[in-house]
Amino acid sequence: MFDQSMLPIPQAPRPVAGQVAEFVRHSLNRAGELTRELPLPGQGDTRELWAALSHLGRQDLAHARIIEPHLDAVAIIDQAGRGDLLTDGDTWAVWAAEGPGTPLTASLSATGWTLTGTKPWCSLADFVSRAVATAHVTDESGERTGHRRAFVISTDHPGFQPEPLDTWVSQGLSDVPTTAVNFRSVPAEPLGEDEWYLTRPGFAWGGMGVAAIWLGGAQSVADLLWQRSKKPRKPLDDAARAHLGRVDLALTAASAVLDRAASAVDRGEATGERGALWALRVRRTVAEAAETVLREVSRATGPGPLTGDAAHIRRVSSLQVYIRQDHAERDNAALGELLLTAEPVGDTTQEGTPW
Numbered sequence: 038m039f040d041q042s043m044l045p046i047p048q049a050p051r052p053v054a055g056q057v058a059e060f061v062r063h064s065l066n067r068a069g070e071l072t073r074e075l076p077l078p079g080q081g082d083t084r085e086l087w088a089a090l091s092h093l094g095r096q097d098l099a100h101a102r103i104i105e106p107h108l109d110a111v112a113i114i115d116q117a118g119r120g121d122l123l124t125d126g127d128t129w130a131v132w133a134a135e136g137p138g139t140p141l142t143a144s145l146s147a148t149g150w151t152l153t154g155t156k157p158w159c160s161l162a163d164f165v166s167r168a169v170a171t172a173h174v175t176d177e178s179g180e181r182t183g184h185r186r187a188f189v190i191s192t193d194h195p196g197f198q199p200e201p202l203d204t205w206v207s208q209g210l211s212d213v214p215t216t217a218v219n220f221r222s223v224p225a226e227p228l229g230e231d232e233w234y235l236t237r238p239g240f241a242w243g244g245m246g247v248a249a250i251w252l253g254g255a256q257s258v259a260d261l262l263w264q265r266s267k268k269p270r271k272p273l274d275d276a277a278r279a280h281l282g283r284v285d286l287a288l289t290a291a292s293a294v295l296d297r298a299a300s301a302v303d304r305g306e307a308t309g310e311r312g313a314l315w316a317l318r319v320r321r322t323v324a325e326a327a328e329t330v331l332r333e334v335s336r337a338t339g340p341g342p343l344t345g346d347a348a349h350i351r352r353v354s355s356l357q358v359y360i361r362q363d364h365a366e367r368d369n370a371a372l373g374e375l376l377l378t379a380e381p382v383g384d385t386t387q388e389g390t391p392w
Contacts, residue, residue, distance in 0.1 A: 057212050061164050064100050065128040068107035077112050078242040084299035087249035091295075094253025095260075098355040099212040101250045103161060106131040109243045110169045113187070116239045117228040122189055130168040132218075133187075133234070134158040141220055143172040143186060143227075144179065150225045152188060153196075160215040162199040167191050171234055172225070187234035188225035196221035209358030241312035245298055247362065248323040252291050254356040255327040259284050261342060261349055262334045280337035284330050291326035294319055310379035317372040324363035327356055 075089055076082035090108075093101035110129035114122050136157035143152055152172050159168075167189060174184045190197070198219040207215075234240065266273060266281050298315045301307040307315045331353060335343065342349040364371075376391055 057214065058164070060099070060212050061103060061161060061214070064103035065107065065161075065164065067100070068104040068128065069125070071104060071108060072111050075108065077115055078239060078246065079302050081303050083242070083302045084296060087246060087295055087299055090246050090249040091253035091256070094250035095257045096253075098250070098254045098257075098352065098359055099210050101253065102210055102213045102355075102359065105247060105250055106160065107165075109246065110167075112239055112243065113169050113228065113234070114189070116237055117187075117233070119189075119226075119228060122226065127167045128165045130159065130161050130165045132156050132159045132162075132168055132170040136217075138217070140181075141170065141172040142175050142181065143188060143225060144175050150188060150227055151222045152190060152220045152225045153222055155217055155219050157217045158215055159199065159218045160213050162192065162216055162218050163202070163214060165192060169228065169234075170225075174231055182231075184231035185235065186231050187228040189228060190220075190223050190225050194223045196223045207358055209354035209356070238308040238312050241307060241316035242302055244316045245295070245302075245319045248320045249295055251320075251323045251327050251356070251360050252288070252295065254352065254359060255291070255323070255330040256288060257352050258327075258334055258349070258356060259288060259330045261346075262337055265338060277337060280333045284333050287326035287329040287333075291323045294322045310375055314372065314375045314379050317368050317375065320363055321368050321372065324360045324365075327360045331356065 071089070076086050078086055090101065090105065093104060107129045110131050111123060113131065114120065134157055138155040138157065141152055141154040141156045143150055152170065154172070156170055156172075162168075169187055170190055171185050171187050173181045174186050176182050198221065200217045200219065202214050202216050228234065229237070262281060262284060266277065269277070298307065298319045301311070301315055335353075343353065344350075
């Protein structure tokens with residue numbers, strides 16, 4: 038069952054018009070506190086970390102969406118062996134998305150690395166003090182080498198220029214301001230070598246941490262169905278019980294795969310292709326579970342909550358946006374390919390299958 042013992046859950050402050058900045062600052066302050074309270078992934082307590090992320094997602098997806106990249110940035114910097122870059126007063130984001138426009142490029146000169154170009158989808162660009170950003174590396178002539186590298190940048194440089202926020206019109210995660218940023222020779226500190234960001238084990242672990250938040254968001258949507266099933270206005274029929282059963286199956290499967298993946302991470306069995314395989318398993322399973330929950334709760338409860346319950350509408354719309362980070366059928370295909378090519382480690386059957 039989808040952990041009814043966690044009800045009721047204290048809510049993060051609800052943002053309203055004119056209070057988004059206050060909400061973001063509250064969440065970033067909480068991120069700083071959690072940096073000191075929560076373990077890093079891959080160090081023996083990954084299940085505890087992901088359970089905490091799920092709980093944050095169940096509280097409020099926007100709140101969790103602000104906290105997660107701060108925690109991820111701290112983990113990335115630790116994995117790079119650059120703890121000297123961390124201070125108690127900084128707030129962090131991670132910007133690794135690619136999109137249209139002039140790509141963000143990194144150039145090395147006698148004075149160090151600088152970033153120039155545009156980075157899309159920079160959440161909280163107007164609020165954080167520092168960020169981990171990926172950029173395309175260029176050679177001495179300014180031509181791209183075909184490699185990407187991660188860099189740490191400070192947002193107080195005059196060449197760091199976020200675009201206006203009026204293009205962020207999303208109803209889901211509307212309280213996580215997101216925009217493109219134009220970089221003009223912004224000084225940058227490299228993290229690892231070319232391609233390190235994408236090939237390190239922590240890349241897969243971070244992706245699974247995001248899925249843990251999706252799970253919490255799905256549980257929060259499912260909570261409405263649970264409450265209505267326990268205290269129905271009229272006796273439940275078989276259709277109502279079937280909706281509840283399908284939600285339970287989906288959430289239980291998602292929780293189980295996260296637990297198995299956390300154990301694999303801490304046993305050292307989720308690196309390289311095996312880490313990518315686990316990340317695809319987890320993210321696809323949780324995304325499918327979230328979509329099942331959205332469908333079944335909507336069918337079971339009808340139009341009422343989607344037209345008259347502002348908190349439920351916010352949970353549903355935010356979950357719909359957040360899980361679109363999943364790549365659906367493309368990731369199914371990638372998982373199938375990895376199952377055929379990755380070297381099995383510790384969890385195959387006698388017949389050699391992964392299940």
